[in-house]
Amino acid sequence: MTSNPSEILRVEHLRKYYPVEKSFLEKMLARNRHFVKAVDDVSFDVRRGEIFTLAGESGCGKTTTGKLVLKLFPVTSGKIFFDGQDITGLKGEELRALRRKMQMIFQDPYASFNPRMRVGDAVGHSLEIHKLAKGEEKKQHVKDILERVGLVPAEKFVDLFPHQISGGQRQRAAMARSLILQPEFIVADEPVSMIDVSLRTAIIDLMLDLRRDFGLTYLFITHDLAIAKYISDRIAVMYLGKIVELGRKDAIFNSPVHPYTKALLAAIPVPNPERKRNPSELIGEVPSAIDIPSGCRFHTRCKYAKEGCSVKEPELVEVTPGHFAACGGFSKA
Amino acid sequence: MEEKNSIRKSMLARLAAVIPVVKSLTTRKGLAGKLVIIGAVLTVAIVVMTALSPWITPYDPNDVGAGDPLTAPNSQFPLGTDLLGRDLLSRVIAGGSVMLEVAIISVLFCAIIGIPLGLFSSHTGGVVDRFISLIMDSIYAFPGIILAIALTLVLGRGVINIALSIAVVYIPSYFRVIRSQVLSMKELPYVEAANSLGAKRRTILRRYILPNVLPSTIVVATVNFADAILTAAGLTFIGLGVNVSIPDWGRDLTYGRTLMLSGNWWVSTFPGIMIILLALGFTLMGEGLSELLNPRLEQGGAK
Amino acid sequence: MPEPLLNVKGLSVEYRTSRGTNHAVDNVSFTLDKAETLGIVGESGSGKSTLGLSLIGLIPFPGKIVDGTITLDGKDVLKLKKEELRKLRGTGICYVFQDPMTSLNPVKKIGDHFVEMIRAHQPKVTKKEALERARNLLKDVGIRTERVSDYPHQLSGGMRQRVMIALAIALNPSIIVADEPTTALDVIVQAKILDLLNSLRDTYGLALILITHDLSIVLERSDKLMVMYAGQVMECAPSHVLYSDPQHPYTRGLLKSIPNIELADQKLEAIAGSPPDLLGLPCGCRFWPRCKEAFERCTKEEPKLFRTAENHWVRCFLYDQEGETQ
Numbered sequence: 023m024t025s026n027p028s029e030i031l032r033v034e035h036l037r038k039y040y041p042v043e044k045s046f047l048e049k050m051l052a053r054n055r056h057f058v059k060a061v062d063d064v065s066f067d068v069r070r071g072e073i074f075t076l077a078g079e080s081g082c083g084k085t086t087t088g089k090l091v092l093k094l095f096p097v098t099s100g101k102i103f104f105d106g107q108d109i110t111g112l113k114g115e116e117l118r119a120l121r122r123k124m125q126m127i128f129q130d131p132y133a134s135f136n137p138r139m140r141v142g143d144a145v146g147h148s149l150e151i152h153k154l155a156k157g158e159e160k161k162q163h164v165k166d167i168l169e170r171v172g173l174v175p176a177e178k179f180v181d182l183f184p185h186q187i188s189g190g191q192r193q194r195a196a197m198a199r200s201l202i203l204q205p206e207f208i209v210a211d212e213p214v215s216m217i218d219v220s221l222r223t224a225i226i227d228l229m230l231d232l233r234r235d236f237g238l239t240y241l242f243i244t245h246d247l248a249i250a251k252y253i254s255d256r257i258a259v260m261y262l263g264k265i266v267e268l269g270r271k272d273a274i275f276n277s278p279v280h281p282y283t284k285a286l287l288a289a290i291p292v293p294n295p296e297r298k299r300n301p302s303e304l305i306g307e308v309p310s311a312i313d314i315p316s317g318c319r320f321h322t323r324c325k326y327a328k329e330g331c332s333v334k335e336p337e338l339v340e341v342t343p344g345h346f347a348a349c350g351g352f353s354k355a
Numbered sequence: 356m357e358e359k360n361s362i363r364k365s366m367l368a369r370l371a372a373v374i375p376v377v378k379s380l381t382t383r384k385g386l387a388g389k390l391v392i393i394g395a396v397l398t399v400a401i402v403v404m405t406a407l408s409p410w411i412t413p414y415d416p417n418d419v420g421a422g423d424p425l426t427a428p429n430s431q432f433p434l435g436t437d438l439l440g441r442d443l444l445s446r447v448i449a450g451g452s453v454m455l456e457v458a459i460i461s462v463l464f465c466a467i468i469g470i471p472l473g474l475f476s477s478h479t480g481g482v483v484d485r486f487i488s489l490i491m492d493s494i495y496a497f498p499g500i501i502l503a504i505a506l507t508l509v510l511g512r513g514v515i516n517i518a519l520s521i522a523v524v525y526i527p528s529y530f531r532v533i534r535s536q537v538l539s540m541k542e543l544p545y546v547e548a549a550n551s552l553g554a555k556r557r558t559i560l561r562r563y564i565l566p567n568v569l570p571s572t573i574v575v576a577t578v579n580f581a582d583a584i585l586t587a588a589g590l591t592f593i594g595l596g597v598n599v600s601i602p603d604w605g606r607d608l609t610y611g612r613t614l615m616l617s618g619n620w621w622v623s624t625f626p627g628i629m630i631i632l633l634a635l636g637f638t639l640m641g642e643g644l645s646e647l648l649n650p651r652l653e654q655g656g657a658k
Numbered sequence: 659m660p661e662p663l664l665n666v667k668g669l670s671v672e673y674r675t676s677r678g679t680n681h682a683v684d685n686v687s688f689t690l691d692k693a694e695t696l697g698i699v700g701e702s703g704s705g706k707s708t709l710g711l712s713l714i715g716l717i718p719f720p721g722k723i724v725d726g727t728i729t730l731d732g733k734d735v736l737k738l739k740k741e742e743l744r745k746l747r748g749t750g751i752c753y754v755f756q757d758p759m760t761s762l763n764p765v766k767k768i769g770d771h772f773v774e775m776i777r778a779h780q781p782k783v784t785k786k787e788a789l790e791r792a793r794n795l796l797k798d799v800g801i802r803t804e805r806v807s808d809y810p811h812q813l814s815g816g817m818r819q820r821v822m823i824a825l826a827i828a829l830n831p832s833i834i835v836a837d838e839p840t841t842a843l844d845v846i847v848q849a850k851i852l853d854l855l856n857s858l859r860d861t862y863g864l865a866l867i868l869i870t871h872d873l874s875i876v877l878e879r880s881d882k883l884m885v886m887y888a889g890q891v892m893e894c895a896p897s898h899v900l901y902s903d904p905q906h907p908y909t910r911g912l913l914k915s916i917p918n919i920e921l922a923d924q925k926l927e928a929i930a931g932s933p934p935d936l937l938g939l940p941c942g943c944r945f946w947p948r949c950k951e952a953f954e955r956c957t958k959e960e961p962k963l964f965r966t967a968e969n970h971w972v973r974c975f976l977y978d979q980e981g982e983t984q
Contacts, residue, residue: 079844094551121553133544138566147562151554188932189702199552218701219871220908220948223915224928245844248874248917252926275919289849291874292920293913295897299849299878307814307847 031068036100060086062263075242075250078260088209125200129212131192135184142180145199167198190221209241262319269345279347387646394639405451412445416602435621450604458583460518469529477537495527536568577641581634662689669726678937682708684889695866697876700886752826756838762810769806795824816847835867888934888944895970905972907949
């Protein structure tokens with residue numbers, strides 16, 4: 023397998039299907055099992071030092087993809103390569119060692135902390151798990167990292183419980199907890215969507231600073247395209263488990279190709295009272311992930327849909343260099 | 356071994372941390388706090404009384420003929436005497452020991468078996484979990500007292516045996532409470548977070564799940580205690596109690612039954628009241644604690 | 659000048675907790691005219707939801723309205739008796755709750771929700787008539803009428819929210835208060851819901867109060883805006899004025915911290931500090947600990963609302979002229 027040194031993560035044909043629970047009788051008699059196809063043939067790569075965003079609405083599979091990449095649960099099929107190494111089947115001690123290099127920031131800063139563990143203990147626990155430091159040395163590391171994420175004075179925060187600090191502070195603590203292991207790669211799952219608006223910028227700026235200082239790479243997951251525009255280098259737009267468009271930030275925002283991307287961008291609220299808004303061009307609602315439309319899964323809502331769209335599922339095609347879209351209207355570049 | 360010590364240490368530390376928390380909460384949370392205090396006072400008073408009984412009983416509780424048989428409460432025998440002329444006050448003061456022993460041993464046994472079993476079963480999942488749950492549910496479905504009777508007949512009398520019989524009846528309660536909590540906690544983000552940090556399963560159980568699950572077991576324990584006392588009384592009532600020579604409320608209650616009809620009400624009544632008070636004490640504590648330890652639904656938040 | 663539809667003066671709501679008194683809403687005043695959209699913006703602790711709930715008398719215990727008046731169509735809402743207040747809900751003001759997942763009764767069909775609501779206010783209406791109305795309302799909000807016999811769990815989040823809105827307009831209220839109507843929804847559905855609310859306003863002449871933390875939504879869709887912080891109104895102005903001339907440091911900070919996709923190279927600026935602890939508010943201006951432009955007076959005295967233009971009020975000493983205060 024060729025390993026491109028500038029590539030830190032590569033995902034190939036990733037699939038995650040959840041079987042739909044049926045009664046015992048139906049299981050025996052049914053020919054076809056029904057699946058929730060949360061992630062359905064997703065491939066992309068993330069380059070070292072970049073911020074790669076998975077964007078899309080809820081149910082599109084972006085969070086599941088992020089967790090699959092971190093191997094929080096097993097894939098149904100597909101491969102994951104981290105730093106050139108195939109980690110798809112990794113287990114046990116090897117997996118644990120890998121965890122030091124890949125970390126996650128969760129969406130809900132409150133729920134991601136054990137309510138009975140003090141902040142200092144929670145952050146230091148990372149070191150304990152990997153037997154990296156103990157006692158005084160551990161305490162010093164904890165203090166250092168808390169200061170680095172802006173929780174000063176560190177002595178004060180070490181003894182507080184999660185419910186005693188604000189959402190923004192908790193998210194900083196979450197970053198401290200991950201960073202103390204000195205990872206190379208961080209999956210950030212909607213890190214600011216549950217934080218007050220006035221605190222979001224600070225957290226985003228912190229993430230950017232940390233990238234610079236620690237040489238991090240981010241897989242950023244969000245439904246908020248406005249934030250995606252601010253922070254990303256490259257963006258992949260997902261719909262019902264598939265990537266429908268992928269490209270550099272400017273390409274996506276300035277010249278979107280896929281009708282879904284266009285509709286998504288048109289729907290984003292803009293803080294401008296003068297803005298003239300065209301009514302949304304999308305018809306209907308997102309179909310259920312159990313009953314994915316045939317052919318192009320977006321065709322049921324697409325105003326440009328043609329005959330071929332309900333038959334053949336379009337592949338990701340390079341529209342312009344580095345800019346890919348999966349749309350019947352662009353099958354031949 | 357080292358892990359066990361650290362478990363003990365962390366549990367002690369947690370207990371130590373809980374006490375001031377509970378103290379501060381009792382002053383705040385009104386009714387719940389008062390319930391806990393009343394219950395605790397009642398229970399502690401009875402326990403202390405029983406512990407000090409060898410020294411504070413006015414007469415030897417077994418002293419047959421200390422007074423005339425079946426004298427009504429008077430100045431010499433404030434609670435009267437029983438059929439054998441024994442001072443009832445002394446018997447009431449000393450009569451709790453068997454019950455308390457039985458209750459304490461059975462609760463400890465329940466906890467030591469039920470909690471780890473619940474943790475193990477729910478965390479392992481799959482067929483193992485199903486199987487163990489099935490067994491637990493079957494035991495749970497049995498009317499407690501009947502099961503206790505059957506076990507006592509098999510195991511024989513004696514404090515330990517009675518305690519064990521009662522314990523078996525209540526293990527499923529702990530098991531269920533722990534199991535349902537662990538099952539719901541397994542999906543919680545902070546458990547997922549611990550997993551993503553690379554923590555081992557055992558570590559997650561010990562440091563993330565167990566501390567959050569223990570408070571509810573305290574509540575189960577107090578209710579269990581109260582129930583154990585009543586079951587022990589019940590067993591004695593039907594004659595499966597302990598050795599005759601130890602003063603016991605349950606037995607006095609039983610033997611005093613027939614005397615009620617002839618108007619000697621005190622022989623049954625006072626031991627009966629004591630049983631009720633002890634069970635009440637624990638129940639109140641349990642009720643109050645369950646309110647207090649289900650925390651953080653503080654009102655007064657504005658949005 | 660015609661009387662405004664809704665006139666709130668000096669409203670104050672407190673929560674008395676064992677840890678102290680929480681001034682959730684502190685001396686808030688505003689007016690609302692027919693077919694007008696008012697946006698109330700604030701973060702956690704700003705008091706915006708409490709404000710919304712107080713308009714229909716549904717403040718959760720232990721909150722209490724301790725001061726102020728709410729006048730709807732000339733009637734003093736706070737002085738209404740229980741029965742009259744109940745009638746008001748639904749016909750005068752209707753509240754759309756934040757979370758459509760939990761606001762609908764999972765064991766009742768959609769149609770039954772309407773029947774219950776309509777008949778609670780108009781008992782003479784028969785079940786058949788009520789269901790017919792329900793179907794029309796569902797059509798108005800863009801849901802297929804067969805859905806009237808579905809259960810809530812059979813509908814998606816966006817559809818449930820639309821059902822909530824349909825319920826809200828069922829009795830032709832004059833005002834709809836929507837509390838975070840789109841927070842739980844995706845951006846495309848969100849846009850549709852907001853479009854819907856606007857079209858309803860155009861069709862029925864509804865007045866709309868949008869309560870949200872999302873400044874983008876309200877700037878785009880409201881006629882006028884109220885920015886709240888720690889229970890007080892910090893700034894209040896028509897939307898285009900607030901956008902072109904934000905005066906309060908908090909408003910400015912908010913505008914600079916929200917990403918705007920229409921701007922090319924945006925540099926976002928953070929607002930320092932943390933959201934306020936309502937039980938431990940600082941002396942003086944409640945915002946001063948986070949304010950870049952705070953000076954000595956801010957730490958000692960609480961500023962009043964100063965009028966800087968016809969319809970523009972700011973609670974900040976930077977604008978203290980001898981002008982009017984509220």
